[in-house]
Amino acid sequence: MCGIAGFLTKEKNINFDKQLLSMGEAIKYRGPDDFGVWFDENNGIGLSHRRLSILDLSPLGHQPMLSESRRYVMIFNGEIYNHLDLRKELSNRFLEIKWRGYSDTETVLKSIDLIGIESTVNSLIGMFAIALWDRENALLYLIRDRIGEKPLYYGWQGDTFLFGSELKALKTHTAFNGEIDKDALSLYFRYNYVPSPYSIYKGVSKLTPGSILTVSLNKPMPSVIKYWDLKAVISENNDERLQNNLQPDELPQKLDDLLQDAIKRQMMSDVPLGAFLSGGIDSSTIVGIMQSQSSQPIKTFTIGFDEKKYNEAVHAKNIAEYLKTDHTELYVQAKDTLAVIPKLPTMYDEPFADSSQIPTYLITKLAKRNVTVSLSGDAGDELFGGYNRYIIANHTWSKISGLPLAVRKLIATTMHGISPGAWNEAYALFKGVIPKKHRMMNFGDKMHKSSRVLASMNLEELYNTLTTQWSGEDNVVLGAGLLPTANLQQFGDLSNIESMMGLDMLTYLPDDVLVKVDRAAMANSLETRVPFLDHRIVEFAWQVPLNYKLKDGMGKWLLREVLYKYVPKELIERPKMGFSIPIDSWLRGPLKDWAEDLLDEGKMIQEGILNVKPIRTKWIEHLSGKRNWQHHLWTVLMFQAWYRDEDNVIKRSS
Template identity: 55%
Template sequence: MCGITGFFSTKRSVSSDVIHSMTAALYHRGPDASGVWLEKNSDLALGHRRLSILDLSPAGHQPMLSSCGRYVIAFNGEIYNHLDLRVKLEKQQVAPAWRGHADTETLLACFVAWGIEKTLKATVGMFAIALWDKQEKLLTLARDRMGEKPLYYGFQNSTFLFGSELKALKAHPDFVGEIDRDVICLYLRHCYIPAPYSIYKGIHKLLPGTYLQLPLNQDFSPLTMPTPKAYWRLEDAVEKGLAQPFAGSDTEAIAALDTQLKQAIGLQMMADVPLGAFLSGGIDSSTIVALMQAQSSRPVKTFSIGFSEAGYNEAEYAKAVAMHLKTDHTELYVSPADSMQVIPKLGSMYDEPFADSSQIPTFLVAQMAREHVTVSLSGDAGDELFCGYNRYILADRWGKVSKVPFGIRQATGRLISKIGPTAWEDIFQQIGKVVALPANMGQKLDKLAIRLESADRVEDLYYSLISEIKHPEQALINAKEPLTWLVKSGLNMSFSDAKLHMMYLDGMTYLPGDILTKVDRAAMAVSLETRVPFLDHNIIELAWSLPLSMKFRDGQTKWLLRQVLYQYVPKQLIERPKTGFGIPLGEWLRGPLRDWAEGLLDENRLYHEGFFNVPFVRELWQEHLSGKRNRQVLLWNILMFQAWLEGEH
């Protein structure tokens, strides 16, 4: 795990001071070593920060020159099958004399022997790559299939910049950093800024599964920049899986998934440094840890976060799973004071506004894990692949709900909203004394009521579920929401079942834009490498070939994944309502975080900055403080923008 950066400019001479400054901005991503490459005749510079995971010797130093001298690479990530790739190169008699056992050296040898696209298709891994072809004067930027590793690029003035994080680009003297007001609309809707947009005009995120090739011996500008090419598409994996479904029995499917997961996890346990895993006690992380422990002769190091507030604490479940699997378990209970210490760091950590509030416990569990290990495996992506989110249950019920006339649904939604979330919360609190219920049921019912009022199609339902505000322009000044892939293409596709459609849309948008971004920045802020076994593309392709009935059965999500897990962990340790990895944000904003929030939402400040519709924001804040409505998510969006903006000045 590392950080990469670089620039190309015909107007400014390549400066070692500049590339060293850009590289230094990524110190947290790679504190073990750094390196730069200057190609003065081509006005190109590459920079690299290294977190040593494989081949801790100088043989793994980057930027790395190929054995033939043609290519230079700056690489962030891991190629889990790189030893298999070496065997293939050797069988084809095109392998160089190996200098070490770093996967970076393997990648370079593959590029030399097979070219760009064939090499990318052959990899199993996560990565962001900058590859310089000295012979062709060609710069290639590439990103892994699902977007685990970030890569920004774009022009500022006449300079082309790229890097793992925006802070590296900002270290270049040509960086302008003009805030894109329109993009703030997308941010308020999604809680993150979807690719290919960034918060700055002219700077883009490279889409997952694509590579961009820039011929630096030709004139090019923002208007003539080539279009990224796809070497792998989730859409293709989905279409193939649905067209050629798994034909075996339940027993055969359980065995196939167990085998594939073990293989992926086994590859991802490869490291020359201490390794562990996050454990929430839920299905996904418990499956990862169980299969890690099944392949390890020593107790796996596991880490979990807990809260003292009722309805949010999963640490006790994680501890029970850890005890059963006999892992080496560490837990940390988080207080509002702990969170307050993290909040000032978030703007710098994420480089642009980002407002999934679980970023706080994610950072804290990563920080704790880093005291013990350098690599941690994560259970992310299990929901998107095996039908785990609560909204998929809603999609399952949509068939019946949609048959109710739209007018009646609207009236029902209005009635639920009129009763109000506070009253519903009191009702569910009484019910909760008899049966276990997830936290904030009243708030969730109120949110659902709003969706019932506006959704006429399943596409409308999904869009409303992922939208934290229906019309973001209402909250902003002089902003117009840009179109995204979701609106232009995703909502217009055809699936036989609404659950399949939602899973696909989440895999294309929410997973890379929110989940993977959250984990990467939080973990890399403390120099911790995270790995996501569910995102091995072989598992993705297997998952999409499985019939939906193996994922969602008798109203139960993740049916097949549960069956795999039950082979290792008793059912009673796992089965409980899904809670998610959150914090009691609504309560904290009315309590220990109130003064901090009030400072950021001050009327005079908002008027002076000129981004937000001040009466709109102040009404939201007063509604939340009064308890009339829980506006925690939208308020957190605004607060995280404000905190980020404060760091810009």
């Protein structure tokens, strides 16, 4: 895991060395072990690299790295898990090869030299963001891994093309403009993150996963091609279920075999390695397989909270004791989590409002005390149907879609016309006769949300109601327009649930989950690896029929069948918990003054970006306890904190 940055420019009289040093220094924490720059002033190209040494800790892994033919110069962020296999294949095919070291960087560069860029990229199993300069043709290539584990931003700013792992590297360059894109900001308020390919700044984009971008001074319009298309994988495999005559009863063993191989490859490291363990299905599966492959106890890490509602540490400890891992748990207090908040604006570079970013930072900080690499269980929900919202949305739509829309809207208007407080009072009258496991908190809020669900015109609108915050009707960003985003209809004949899973794979996973983990881990100079995102597992998962993922109203059936080989069923079966913190009560307590300053009506009006009225209304209602607007408010607060932090750096949009 490293950090890359650089630029291609038409400008003359540029101090290449100074610019590249500053770009690298801005992301030093991504690679504290080594630093290098390379530039060619005549061709206007400069490359900057920060290294976190994982494989080949010697100087032979230093970057930027020049190919043996001297045609290519490369900087690389990530890990190639099959690079030793690729070396063997290349050595067998090209007998004259002489290897200088044993880093995966050299493997990739040698392969590009010998068999070309696209053939090499298609052969890689791993996570990566690559910048490659072709000296012969004066071309710059930017390449991103298939799912989007590693970040890569790019864009023209005047006569200079900037790129890097994080926006803060681009912002150090003198050409950087930094005008806020209000249209992209509007998407942020809807999703809690800025979805690809957009960024918070005009003229700067995220390279979409599975892509190769080519740009040159002669052809400044970037050309982007897909070498691997997740949407195509999802859609095509809909017609190729259980291909190769794989029988249903063979599915668990096939998945187990794939995970065994992926995890074995991802445990390759020249530095200490461990895993996050929440006690849930995904992380327990990863740790169970890791421990089965290791003669020594695997190091595992868990964050605990005193609030039982948010605490999974007890379950993780039970799993760790059964598997006999070397387990470390840390119970954090409110003061520990609150101390993270001031770090968030600079950690995430652009507004980002998934509140689980806080415990994610804390667990990566805990892990870094003992290891340099940690495996995680991310992506199990998206691949194997783990989110409750899939079942809820599909079930709800099947029940209400038969009713005429006019009737549903009439009922919804009536439901919404009753205040949440009145709903809560009515609920309290009957609460005593409702079994404890079915009782609800914030009943009034849920009834109002249900009214919006009921009025949905289609499944897309219903799903958006469940998964988004500020709607377009709120007009929370002044002067914002509409930008196109991914939708459920793009998957054709897929079932409702699979369309929702596919949409999450394309959007929520790379732009929220993977961003959250990457930035939090890199802030602690910790490499994270995600075995479920081995593309062979992704392709297999989309070949499996839905009824082997969801059974009897329960998600992840297939994954559970694998897990039960390693961990007893009774240690796993319990309601799903999110990795969250009590933001709602904190905003009324220890975070109140901080939030009040950021939501100051006069300051927001002066800033002229947000529509103040609906924000202040929700803030007052939340403080009074009348409503729980924690998610809406957190989205605003994270933008405001970011914006204030940027005050002396960016130019304000008009």
